Amino acid sequence: MEKQKVFIFDTTLRDGEQSAGVSFTLNQKLKIAHQLQKLGVDIIEAGFPRTSPGDMEAVKQISKEVRDCTICALARCIKGDIEAAYEGIREAANPRIHTFINTSDIQIENQLKKTREEVLAQAVESIRLAKRFTSNVEFSPMDATRTDREFLFRIIEAAIKHGATTINVPDSVGYAIPSEHGRMFRDIIENVPNADKAVFSCHAHNDLGLASANALAAVENGARQVEVAVNGIGERAGNTAMEEVVMALKTREAQLGVSTTIHTKEIYRTSQLVERISGMPVQWNKAIVGKNSFRHGSGIHQDGIIKKRETWEIIDPAEIGIPNGTQLVLGKLSGSHAFAKHVAELGYQLTEDQMARAFEDFKKLADKKKQIDDRDIEAIIAQRTGDVFSPIWTVEHIHVASGTHAIATATIRLIHSDGEIRTDAATGDGPIDAICVAVNRIIGADPALTGYSVQNVTEGIDAQGTVVVRIKDEDDIIYSGQASDTDVIIASAKAYVTAVNRMLLMRLKKIKTS
Secondary structure, eight states: OOOEEOEEEEOTTTTGGGSTTOOOOHHHHHHHHHHHHHHTOSEEEEEOGGGOHHHHHHHHHHHHHOOSSEEEEEEESSHHHHHHHHHHHTTSSSEEEEEEEEOSHHHIIIIIOOOHHHHHHHHHHHHHHHHHHOSOEEEEEETGGGSOHHHHHHHHHHHHHTTOSEEEEEETTSOOOHHHHHHHHHHHHHHOTTGGGSEEEEEEBOTTSOHHHHHHHHHHTTOOEEEEBGGGOOSTTOBOBHHHHHHHHHHTHHHHOEEOOOOGGGHHHHHHHHHHHHOOOOOTTOTTTSTTTTEEOOHHHHHHHHHOGGGTOSSOGGGGTOTTOOEEOOSTTOOHHHHHHHHHHTTOOOOHHHHHHHHHHHHHHHHHOSOOOHHHHHHHHHHHHOOOOOOSEEEEEEEEEEETTEEEEEEEEEEETTSOEEEEEEEESSHHHHHHHHHHHHHTOOOEEEEEEEEESSOSTTOOEEEEEEEEOTTOOEEEEEEEESSHHHHHHHHHHHHHHHHHHHHHHHHHHO
16 A cells, blocks of 8 residues: 655644643744754644734744745634735745634534525635635634534535635544544545545544544544644643654554654654743653653563563654653562663672662662652662762862853862862853763763753752763763752752763773773
8 A cells, every 4th residue: 555645734833822821922933933844844834813913923934934844824714814814924935824714503603693604605705815825725614523514515615616725624622532533534535526636634622632543533534634733732622742643653654554754853852842932841641752651660561671672662762852761760660670770870780699689678668668769779789788889079069151142161170089179161052061071071081961850859949959860881881870959950960970970980890800
């Protein structure tokens, strides 16, 4: 079966911005739009120009700057809206006008106060007007899933006849379930005589938690465009999540027989950008981009991951732009293999008997304590082996300077265990990078930073933050470091130096035993 392309239509900047409490500035919209271009989306719905001068300006600027995507503007089936939409996108490399009107009886009668025939006439008139401005016209019969099926067929046929090249069939209130949603698309394509002259699009909402499932059902039944938002943000419970649909289509490409041209390694970066700018945190268990998506707490799962990652992960985190993203979280459900792996990352070499006894102590502690950190594990090891972690280098002083228009600079002073004091300064791509560069100069090594995370361990504006750092040496051995402080920059420096100390101590042990 020949694979067909599914076009990805991103509405983060339009429907995504309709999330309660979200409002993007012009510069923020431009940042997101440029990242969406890197991601490789086919169409960016840049905004709704008639709604405000700010939205008009954002659509204009995106049209000028983002040249590799179709730039779309939304408009009601109203003359002034359509003219404003074209004004916003007229300088785009490939402009599209997306016009819509309510078609369900409940919305026609109670919101528009019109008849079906009046709605049909208004839609046709608006599409013909839009067609005068651009050949790329998309039409949406709003609330399609609750629209009378025969009327839906009529208005779609008329829309295509008068110039619409894309027909979006939206589940505007998130009402559909996958079986009926897929059947709706199949019925439209089979019953609308000129259906072969348009691309059919799915725009689902997540009110019942079914947006991604409904989108896949639509694709299976002929839709070749899916309208999405990054992180699933949007009106009420949100839109179809871009990352979920894209990775579902990629992971099940052989079965579905379709593909996208999305650069998946940009997915995580895009998610992080939208999370930061929108102020809407991604839930920990969110599919694909959630913090827990590639974290494993079960001993059975951890054992499988250590032996072969694919035993418990259907997606390689590196595929969406998270290098070394798989994490084994130690707790009461962890198995001995995960414990031994982490002990090795901490720089300890235990005999089989020592490891068994240390693991026994760890399990007892894990039953009593919700969170186990490296200090707990080190205390267990010291008790069982007498092998106490004695750092080679200790942080004595840190000074960091950075800002919007300043190059990040870090000055750091380390004290060696023999009393020697060394100071160095470096610039970097942000304060953390500058710290790492300065530390590397002092110690004369250059490990790769493969993991960095921060979390609050107390509440309030003076909350103490815990930083966990993972580094990799030239032999691809991973070492971790952890530190807490009310200043996360200081905690970051201490955590990085701790990881470096573990690496250096392991090297010394190897030299002594060789």
